[in-house]
Amino acid sequence: MRIVLAITGASGLQYGVRLHEVLKELGHEVWIIHGSGTKMVADAEGVEVPEADFGENEMGAPPASGSHPVDGMIVAPCSLKTLGEIANGIGSNLVSRSAEVMIKERRKLVLVVRETPLSYIAIKNMETVTLAGGVILPACPGFYSKPQTVQEIIDFVCGKTLDQFGIEHKLYKRWKE
Numbered sequence: 001m002r003i004v005l006a007i008t009g010a011s012g013l014q015y016g017v018r019l020h021e022v023l024k025e026l027g028h029e030v031w032i033i034h035g036s037g038t039k040m041v042a043d044a045e046g047v048e049v050p051e052a053d054f055g056e057n058e059m060g061a062p063p064a065s066g067s068h069p070v071d072g073m074i075v076a077p078c079s080l081k082t083l084g085e086i087a088n089g090i091g092s093n094l095v096s097r098s099a100e101v102m103i104k105e106r107r108k109l110v111l112v113v114r115e116t117p118l119s120y121i122a123i124k125n126m127e128t129v130t131l132a133g134g135v136i137l138p139a140c141p142g143f144y145s146k147p148q149t150v151q152e153i154i155d156f157v158c159g160k161t162l163d164q165f166g167i168e169h170k171l172y173k174r175w176k177e
Contacts, residue, residue, distance in 0.1 A: 001071040001165065002029040004063045004102075006095040009037015010077035012114035012139055013047045018158045019076055020050045022169060031063055031070070033094050035082060056093040063098035064091075072108030073098055074161060077139065080115050080122050086134070087125035102134070109134040110164045112157065135164055145173040 003023055007016035023030045034052040042049050054061040062068040075082060075095065082095055086109075091097035102109040111129060113136060115122065126136045141147065141156040152172070159171030 001167070002031070002069065003165070004031045004033065004070055004073040004098050006033040006035065006073065006075040006078075006082070006098065007038050007049055007052075008035030008075060008077060008079040008082045008095060009041050010079035010082075010114045011041060011045065012077035012112075013038070013042055013045055013049055014154050015112050015114070015139060015157055015161075016074075016076040017047060017049055018154050019074060019161060022158060022162065022171065023167075026167065026169070028167070033061075033063065033098065035079065035095050036093070037079065054094055056095060058094050059097060061094055064094055064101065066101050066105040070102075070107065072110070072165060073102045074110045074112065075099065076110075076112035076158075076161065077114035078111040080113070080119075080125075083111060083113060083122065083125050083129065086111070087128040087132075099134075103129075103132045106133060108165060110137050110161055111135070112137050112139055112161055114139040137161055137164065142172075144175060 031053045085096035086099040091100045141153040155171040
């Protein structure tokens, strides 16, 4: 599979980093886009993010056009700013434009929203994206697998994200497994 992975400026960059790592290990092609706040949050969280293939302002990059075949897009983490732009069709940067392409081409779009609490506006934006065919996958880990480390909590959310694409993995123990 070819997946566009956008890492935006929300807290929780570890989700995008881990998804990149696992997708590459499993042999998938990944195109990375960084949002404008990615570097600032990476510095604050002490996280090293993978190098971007495309910058947020590269509006001529392949993911901005439906003529470039990709299997889908993940935004992890997805900031509420990015969610709002996607929900309202504001393709002002490569992240929101690429997501708009996924929706118009009926390709898989998964937004790993990492924010709490949620405002009414954010909930309505999530509804809009869902009605347009996107998947809202909040970074909400399950605890039935009895995670012992932060990495296991991250892996649960990443595993649920990969499940949306039908990608086999062993990132978490499934219910009653």
